[in-house]
Amino acid sequence: MNKDAPVLHKMEEFDPGAAKHGNFITYYKFHSLKERVDLLPIHLLLSDSRDVTSFLDIGCNTGDLTEAVYKEISLYKNCYALALDLDNSLIERAIEKNHICNISYKCVNVAEESELINALNDHLELNNKRYFDIVFLFSVTMWIHLNYGDIGLMAFFQTISKYAKVLVVEPQPWKCYKSAVRRLKRAKKEPFMYFNSIKMRESVEEDLDLFLREACSFEKIYESPRTNWGRKISIYKQSRLL
Numbered sequence: 001m002n003k004d005a006p007v008l009h010k011m012e013e014f015d016p017g018a019a020k021h022g023n024f025i026t027y028y029k030f031h032s033l034k035e036r037v038d039l040l041p042i043h044l045l046l047s048d049s050r051d052v053t054s055f056l057d058i059g060c061n062t063g064d065l066t067e068a069v070y071k072e073i074s075l076y077k078n079c080y081a082l083a084l085d086l087d088n089s090l091i092e093r094a095i096e097k098n099h100i101c102n103i104s105y106k107c108v109n110v111a112e113e114s115e116l117i118n119a120l121n122d123h124l125e126l127n128n129k130r131y132f133d134i135v136f137l138f139s140v141t142m143w144i145h146l147n148y149g150d151i152g153l154m155a156f157f158q159t160i161s162k163y164a165k166v167l168v169v170e171p172q173p174w175k176c177y178k179s180a181v182r183r184l185k186r187a188k189k190e191p192f193m194y195f196n197s198i199k200m201r202e203s204v205e206e207d208l209d210l211f212l213r214e215a216c217s218f219e220k221i222y223e224s225p226r227t228n229w230g231r232k233i234s235i236y237k238q239s240r241l242l
Contacts, residue, residue: 020147020184020189020190020192021086021087021143021147022059022139022140022142022143022180023061023085023086023087023090033064033065033068034068035227035228036065036068036138037065037068037069037072039224039227039233040069040072040168040233041222041235042072042073042076044166044221044222044235045073045134045166045168045235046073046076046077048133050077050133051077051078052077052078052079052080053073053077053078053079053133053134054079054080054081054082054127054129054132054133054134055069055070055073055079055081055082055132055133055134055135055136056081056082056083056084056120056132056134056135056136056163056164057069057081057082057083057084057136057138058084058110058135058136058137058140058160059084059085059110059137059138059139059140059143060083060084060085060090060091060094060105061085061090061094062090062093062094062097063083063093063094063097063098063103063105065138066081066083066094066103067098067100067103069081069136070100070102070103079102080102080103080104080127081102081103081104082103082104082106082119082120082123082132083103083104083105083106084105084106084107084108084110084116084119085105085107085108086107086108086109086110087107088107091105091106091107104123106119106123110140110144110156111144111147111148111152111156113155113156113159116156116159117159120132120163124163130241131162131163131164131165131241132163132164132165133165133166134164134165134166134167134168135160135163135164135166135167135168136168137160137167137168137169137170137171138168138170139170139172139231140170141153141169141171141172141208142171142172142176142177142180144156145177145194145198145200145204146177146180146192146194146195146198147192147193147194148194149193149194149197149198150194150198150199150200152194153200153208154211154215157208157211157212157215157216158215158216160216161212161216161217161218161238164238164241165237165238165241166235166236166237166238167212167218167235167236167237167238168233168234168235169208169212169233169234169235169236170231170232170233170234171204171205171208171231171232171234172204172231173204173205173230173231174201174202174203174204174205175230176230177195177201177204180192181195205232209234212236213236216238217238217239217240218236218237218238219236219237219238219239220234220235220236221235221236221237222234222235223235
């Protein structure tokens with residue numbers, strides 16, 4: 001358990017702006033789970049010949065999307081998953097309603113390198129693996145970026161690049177950053193520490209794509225059309241993990 005992780009209070013369940021790390025309980029009311037899963041090109045995600053697939057879901061919230069992805073992958077292969085979130089109250093809810101024994105939930109602040117590495121290594125060693133076949137990052141990048149800056153976001157991806165054979169990223173565009181700042185201001189919360197100093201701004205999606213390809217050795221193999229909620233899902237493959 002991460003005792004320092006932000007915990008939702010009851011009022012924050014109804015005020016997204018009060019959740020500074022994006023850890024609001026009403027998250028799944030905003031976007032359809034089915035729409036998100038339908039956007040995933042399963043043939044690309046499951047392109048290798050192995051019978052078992054492992055995946056990591058970062059920023060899992062209460063696990064609804066984790067379970068939807070698990071059920072979709074399970075139609076084609078056996079799989080098991082590790083799902084992480086920095087809010088212990090969300091993880092507790094996920095554990096309480098989880099009936100899938102192959103999904104493990106854990107409270108981890110993924111922007112803290114040692115904490116993330118320890119959680120990943122523990123899970124992988126338990127399953128005799130060196131890396132995850134797929135790592136999912138649905139609408140997570142902005143929150144790491146706003147709370148830990150350019151350096152924190154880049155360090156996070158450099159760590160993840162060592163553990164992800166396939167990376168699925170749904171980054172928030174710049175307009176989402178501005179909306180998050182406005183919501184936080186309305187909620188009368190402390191502002192995001194790094195908003196004014198980050199260099200990746202209006203072109204943050206393109207900047208992140210370039211960083212993943214040039215600094216993290218990923219090859220981009222897919223990009224979805226922009227969704228109804230204004231996001232793109234991009235898929236990258238890591239050739240150095242064989």
